[in-house]
Amino acid sequence: MPLKDVKVLDLSRLLPGPYCTMILADFGAEVIKVEEPEVGDYIRHYEPKRDENSAIYHSLNRNKKSICLDLKDSEDHRCFLKLAEGADVIVESFRPGVMKRLGLDYDVLKKINPRLIYCSITGYGQTGPYAEKPGHDINYMSYAGLLDLMGERGRKPIVPAAQIADIGGGAMPAVIGILLALLNRSKSGKGQMVDIAMLDGVISWLPLLLPQHYAGTEVIRGESLLNGGYACxxxxxxxxxxxxxxxxxxxxxxxxxxxxxxxxxxxxxxxxxxxxxxxxxxxxxxxxxxxxxxxxxxxxxxxxxxxxxxxxxxELERNAQIAERRMLKNLPGDSNSKFKEISSPIKLSNTPAAPIRRAPTLGEHTEEIMKSLGVSYHK
Known part of the structure; x- marks a missing residue:
């Protein structure tokens, strides 16, 4: 597997970070979800449920391990630092300042692990007047000008059904940034910070729209060639x-x-x-x-x-093209389940994505991972 020797600590929750680390896990990285005791990733509790966890949680967290650590607890804090010493990548999605208050920001961690690649996925990035503002997918698309252009002429903007900013503006650039940093580390021996802002990512989705604007053409919802204004x-x-x-x-x-x-x-x-x-x-x-x-x-x-x-x-399952590409399939040995997993869209001829393992239960691998560190853990 291309990422077989890469260890990733995933402190992120909900969608952008877990989607990013899912791709890394699909191609062999050891991804360890670091979750808050008892609560865990918030998306575990969404409806509808697949078992004790949500169907969405299962979709995003395959091929990963889970440990429970309270990063505000001194013992758990030391355990995380021990994990970080041997990690290749850390992914987090807290607002700027949170990890610094925990004493676990990049400036701290790079001192104990200079090879560490530290990826932060936030709404607005680590700098700028909006850095600490809260937000969600719809907010980032709004600031980027994309939402204003979605929908029919003369009507209000339409909220897209897929999370463009979370996945296209956050998760995918994060994957690319991490892989670029890993490639650079193989030459320099040094890690670095990967600062991903979902607003930046959405703006990067406008290479056919912004040039029209700067060339003097007014771009209006539902009137351009590619947003519903033309019959063809x-x-x-x-x-x-x-x-x-x-x-x-x-x-x-x-x-x-x-x-x-x-x-x-x-x-x-x-x-x-x-x-x-x-x-x-x-x-x-x-x-x-x-x-x-x-x-x-x-x-x-x-x-x-x-x-x-x-x-x-x-109708997707019955579509011949989707079936041929095996984009929807059951877990190995679970062919009778009504639940289908979304396969990796990245098709490599020599090192394909790993067979899908089920998502971990909360803290399932805590004892195993602590033991591998030589830490006696009895919480």
């Missing part, structure tokens, strides 16, 4: 109240789409001005409304027009 990149309702998506950006795909729906006369209007696009969308919608989703997908099955069904979440 749009969602249409079918006769059975289902939806299909059209991503016919290239002229050849748009031409194929228009011919298939029997509207060759609108091919030349693909790039019509924004003020004409609304009428074009209505014309196409009137045609799409005449057939069911199944009928349309059958019609488009033999051509290239970038047309897809808008699947419901309970």
């Amino acid at each position: 990149y749009q969602v249409y309702e079918t006769s059975d109240q289902r939806y299909l998506s059209v991503g016919a950006l290239e002229s050849k795909f748009w031409q194929a789409f228009c011919n298939k729906i029997g509207k060759p006369e609108v091919i030349a209007r693909q790039g019509a001005p924004k003020e004409e696009q609304e009428d074009l969308i209505k014309e196409v919608q009137a045609v799409i409304k005449n057939k069911t989703l199944e009928q349309w997908m059958e019609m488009f099955s033999d051509g290239e027009a970038c047309v897809s069904p808008v699947l419901k979440i309970d």
Whole structure:
């Protein structure tokens, strides 16, 4: 496994940090969740439950170990320092200042372990006037300007169903930052701080929007090419109240789409001005409304027009592409369970992700890990 000899101490909770460390664990890192006694990761207590823990907790914490330490307790504090001496990576998601008050910030830990890579995932980063502000996914998208651009023209912004800032702006940059720091350490022998701000991460998701703004083009919700303003990149309702998506950006795909729906006369209007696009969308919608989703997908099955069904979440398992890529599967030896695990999206030919082990119970590995440190632990 690529990360077989990497030991990660994960003090994070909820979504961004655990998602980051899940990816590291999938590829062989020994990830030890350091959890508060009795309470643990808050996401354990969410509904719906899979057993005594939430279904979401299981999804995010596979392939990890769990120990319970009260970092405000002197004995547990010493145990954590002992763990940190032999760790390669620490991931935490507290607001700036919390780890310093605990006497466990990067400046302290790098003295006992100069090779340590210390990754902090926060909403706004370690610096700036917002550094200590609380926030969640919706807040970071708001400050980044992304939320304002999501939704239909003339209506309020739409909250996305997936956590863009938490995962795309926090967890994934954290993984990349940690791997870059590990690569650098292999050359320099020194660790470093990885400062990940979810607001920064969301702003980095705007490479097609901000350049338009700086070039003098006004970017408005529901009016741009890629946010619902054009007929060739749009969602249409079918006769059975289902939806299909059209991503016919290239002229050849748009031409194929228009011919298939029997509207060759609108091919030349693909790039019509924004003020004409609304009428074009209505014309196409009137045609799409005449057939069911199944009928349309059958019609488009033999051509290239970038047309897809808008699947419901309970249809994913039956989709041939998702099944072929084995993105949803049971735990090994648990083929009868109704619960499916989301597989790693990173497909390596020689060193694939590890088979999924169940998420740990709270403090399950405390005694084992303390014993490996030569610490007598009797709490």
